[in-house]
Amino acid sequence: MKKLISLTLLLASAAYAIACTNLIVGKKASTDGSVMCTYNCDGFGFSGSLFYSPAGRHDKDELIAIHGWGPTHEGQYVKQVEYTYNVVGLMNEHQVTIVETTFDGRLELVNNDGLLDYFSLMRLALQRSATAREAIRCMAELVEEYGYNSSGESITVCDPNEVWIMEIIGKGEGKKGAVWVALRVPDDCISAHANLSRIRQFPQEKNSKNSISSKNLKKINRPEIECVYAHDVISFAREQGFYEGSDKDFSFRDAYCPIDFENVRYADARVWSFFRHHCSDMDQYLPYINGEFDVCDGMPLWVKPDAPLSLRDLQHDMRDHFEGTPLDMTADMTAGPWGMPIRPLPMHFRSTDSIDYYRERPIATQQSGFTMTCQMRSWLPDDVGGVTWFNCDDADMVAYVPLYCCITQVPDCFRPENNPRNEFSFESAFWMNNWVANMIYPRYSMMIGDLRIAQNELEDYYFTDQEDVLKAIETMTTADRRDYLNKKSIAYADRMMQRWDKLAKYLIVRYNDQIKRRVDENGNFQRWGHETPGYDQQFIDAIGPATGDRYKLNNVIERRER
16 A cells, blocks of 8 residues: 655745745855855745754655645645655755745746646755755656646755756646756856846757756766756747747747846846845946846846855845835835835835836835745755754844754744734744834834844844854764754744844833833833934925925914914
């Protein structure tokens, strides 16, 4: 009798994650030699939590029942492999990390009869792969055998030595498999994607020793290989009428995800802002971000930064709202009375005189279910070298908590059962973070400083403690080391929850009824006294043009004098 096991997804409602961001750093572009990547998993309607799948040996006749968010596949299964690796979040015990963003692309290429959605595909690859290259081969072979039922995806695949970007899209109803391209990011470069296909031309097997098609996947582990692609990625585009030119000019993005102003502004603008933090010449691509495609129709897939990035740099980048750029969300009256850098949905809105408007879509956004920055270090043992800095909700409003890739127990505050979607819980990291964030959003410029104090306090502690962790494990056995790292990860999460509980209670007292209670240099409340902060100046300056004489005090004084 065949033994069946169920593939549980990272999030039951990850289908909502259609507006995500990945930032990517090669090992020679980081300050310490780490490979790094990030993930904001964005989408209203789900509460973030941390997936865990234990390592294990399996019988040769085991099958995995697939339960994705797409069509029901009752009685459909994937064959299990002999051994699966420990997976925490989106990193496995070998530090292999897989994250994604959805670009949709040509929706007619979604195949509802395909068995594997993108999260099922990522999860299976993490359980089965010891390197990034193995993960790419695994995903390619799985969709070929079982079919693919999601829309277009950009997938970041990392290990301690290298980073790849794989873009994949289905072939439409009744057509099994998928078309895809995977490119290795140079070690000294940074890259990113955020809901728009970014791979254009790529080296092809017939004219490059560094490229292979899917017919030669067995060669993927050769170190010179830096591009792998589905053998029919170009011919299929021709069959569908998506492309008519020569092979050498073929662009995956242009064939499978044609651009327009909206998908560039809402997606590649986030990539541009990240690049702009670290490269001095990125304003040359502003015409592209503004939809002037006759001037500029794209950005590089990767760039070499002016200086190496630290993990803290990357975490700061995840909190971006286009500050200091022409797209700055805090710099005009749409930020409201207190400089709020987020905007409510929908993305479009219309005035009473029928003028259509849009809003910006930054890296950090209120609807994140969870956020992570992942660090992979080749010079350390895997169990301590791989760290997922994780939390639930908006990256701007949380402290990143370090969790080691070897842990076998998820901290209570990140467990799925403690993060209910429709019920507040003091045991939930998602709801504790949302409690604080939703107090601050409406009065952002007034209150954000207090959150920054708590955020920096926690992250300073975590980063400082990493040095002590590395010293502590030097003489430990593997079993003792993993037990120690389990306890450390749990203690880090508990510390965050206690600090955020304290912060929430502090905020409601200090900012009660629109005032700001005075505190001493240590943050303690003074016995008496408060301030009335008022509006941001840019909002005050917008009142006159919007309301005319309605609130002009000098008009009242002049009338009295008359």
